[in-house]
Amino acid sequence: MKRIVPLVLLSLLVVFAYQAYWLVNLYHTQRHAAEQDIREAMRLSDYNELILRIERLEQDSIQHGEVSVSAGYNDNTPYVQSRTITTEQRGDSTIINLQQREMKDTAAIDASLHTNDMSFLFGRKNTMQELAGYFQRGLHAGLDIIHDPDFPTYDSLLHDELRRSGLHMPYRLTYLHRGNTVDSAYTYIDTLGVRGTAGYAPSARAKTYEYSYDLHGKWLYRLTTEPVGGLVLRQMAGILATSACIMLILGFAFWYLVRTLLRQRTLEEMKDDFTNNVTHELKTPIAVAYAANDALLNFGQDTDEDKRRRYLRICQEQLDRLGGLVEQILGMSMERRKTFTLHPTTFPAADVIRPLIEQHKLKADKPVDISLHIDPPTLEVQADRTHFANIVSNLLDNAIKYSPGRAQVAIACRREGNTFILSIRDKGIGIARERQSHVFDKFYRVPTGNLHNVKGYGLGLFYVKTMVEKHGGTVELRSEPGKGSEFIIKLSMKN
Numbered sequence: 207m208k209r210i211v212p213l214v215l216l217s218l219l220v221v222f223a224y225q226a227y228w229l230v231n232l233y234h235t236q237r238h239a240a241e242q243d244i245r246e247a248m249r250l251s252d253y254n255e256l257i258l259r260i261e262r263l264e265q266d267s268i269q270h271g272e273v274s275v276s277a278g279y280n281d282n283t284p285y286v287q288s289r290t291i292t293t294e295q296r297g298d299s300t301i302i303n304l305q306q307r308e309m310k311d312t313a314a315i316d317a318s319l320h321t322n323d324m325s326f327l328f329g330r331k332n333t334m335q336e337l338a339g340y341f342q343r344g345l346h347a348g349l350d351i352i353h354d355p356d357f358p359t360y361d362s363l364l365h366d367e368l369r370r371s372g373l374h375m376p377y378r379l380t381y382l383h384r385g386n387t388v389d390s391a392y393t394y395i396d397t398l399g400v401r402g403t404a405g406y407a408p409s410a411r412a413k414t415y416e417y418s419y420d421l422h423g424k425w426l427y428r429l430t431t432e433p434v435g436g437l438v439l440r441q442m443a444g445i446l447a448t449s450a451c452i453m454l455i456l457g458f459a460f461w462y463l464v465r466t467l468l469r470q471r472t473l474e475e476m477k478d479d480f481t482n483n484v485t486h487e488l489k490t491p492i493a494v495a496y497a498a499n500d501a502l503l504n505f506g507q508d509t510d511e512d513k514r515r516r517y518l519r520i521c522q523e524q525l526d527r528l529g530g531l532v533e534q535i536l537g538m539s540m541e542r543r544k545t546f547t548l549h550p551t552t553f554p555a556a557d558v559i560r561p562l563i564e565q566h567k568l569k570a571d572k573p574v575d576i577s578l579h580i581d582p583p584t585l586e587v588q589a590d591r592t593h594f595a596n597i598v599s600n601l602l603d604n605a606i607k608y609s610p611g612r613a614q615v616a617i618a619c620r621r622e623g624n625t626f627i628l629s630i631r632d633k634g635i636g637i638a639r640e641r642q643s644h645v646f647d648k649f650y651r652v653p654t655g656n657l658h659n660v661k662g663y664g665l666g667l668f669y670v671k672t673m674v675e676k677h678g679g680t681v682e683l684r685s686e687p688g689k690g691s692e693f694i695i696k697l698s699m700k701n
Contacts, residue, residue, distance in 0.1 A: 210467060214460055214464055215460075221456060222453060229442075229445070237434055241434060245415055250363075250367055253342055357399040375432060376402070376432070378400065379400070379427060380399070380427070381397070383395070384426070408430045413434075414430045415430075415431075494520060498517040502514065502517050553591055554586050555580055556580055566599070574615070576615045576616075578617045578618075585619055587697060590677070593677075596669065600670050605691075606632075608691075609635075616632075617629070617630050617631075628696075629695075631693075632690045634691060635688065637685040637691055645667050645683065
């Protein structure tokens, strides 16, 4: 046990630690993914806003012309080009002349100036995503000259994109322009527009995300919202609840395992005590009966009528004691067998109880007063006659055994409806409340303080409870230390 219990606790601790580590890592991964989704939603919303502006230009039925925006290679020179628009009226139509101008982004793709192939595109992990971003900014460079970005449309698209990604959260969106004076001595930021969730005011913990749609980072959208940690935890609610249930089940299983092991150990100790006690109980009556019988056979004590009767009575009492012990042990083993069956009959309760009272008065080593009240006197009970007698005998034996001085026992039988009720009450030492729930356990004996002469082996009340339940009945204990105990047995009657 000194090794098993720490090993079980260590195993449980390792399982809990691993589960906590896994959940923490999952939380950080989910949070990082949510922040990436926010940035991607800002980029996609900008792209969709670009497409919508292009579609509006295409649907313009008054002015007709061609707008082309390209980004890529021309004579080994990287460029992003756009065309400014001039118009002149010819008859009933408008001719759009596009004058080409070149815009070079030397900072982003300077490394490819002297290459004649496309291998640089795959030189770094996120090159394709960055290239797509350059194309998108290149579209802005050409299209923004014709038509300014539609900030309300961008806000609407961003709102839908966040919802599509499962990011249901309030936010504030601002449209900003960074600039500086001619001599670059002073840098300023202009706020061109503010939109977002109505009534939302960012807290001190709010986090900002920025997306710049031009090549030089002068025009940008800034999204302000609360940390996504709470949102991630809500999304993980199912996983957290499942993990908590698993942890509770594992904790309960390990606790039950340790409890079972401890109870098993206690049971083994109780069995050892029981074996020692039964051995002593068996040896004593055998030795006494053997001595009495030996005196009759070998020492001529049979010639004295009084001694002969006394020795024979001693043998009879010891044999009865042995028989009761064997009967209880056999009962404990038989109740576990699948073939164990009761043989209930209907008989007057007095026919069984009165002889038992006389037997216990005769064999008691102290003065005993036992009263019997049966209402009506002819009251019958339906039970297995042998086991019913053993039940009453065990309860009477305990009542007498745990009564210091003169034993006063009251037995009452009555019928309520279809229920036969047997009550055996004594004025003995009683049973403490915290021990009353254990008195029917196998091998359990209530500590008796200074009553060291009280013998027993912890099977009597277990036998009583087992047999009563086999009859389909119940047994109840009412006791108070120093005032005695009362056992109440209820058996169902068929009619």
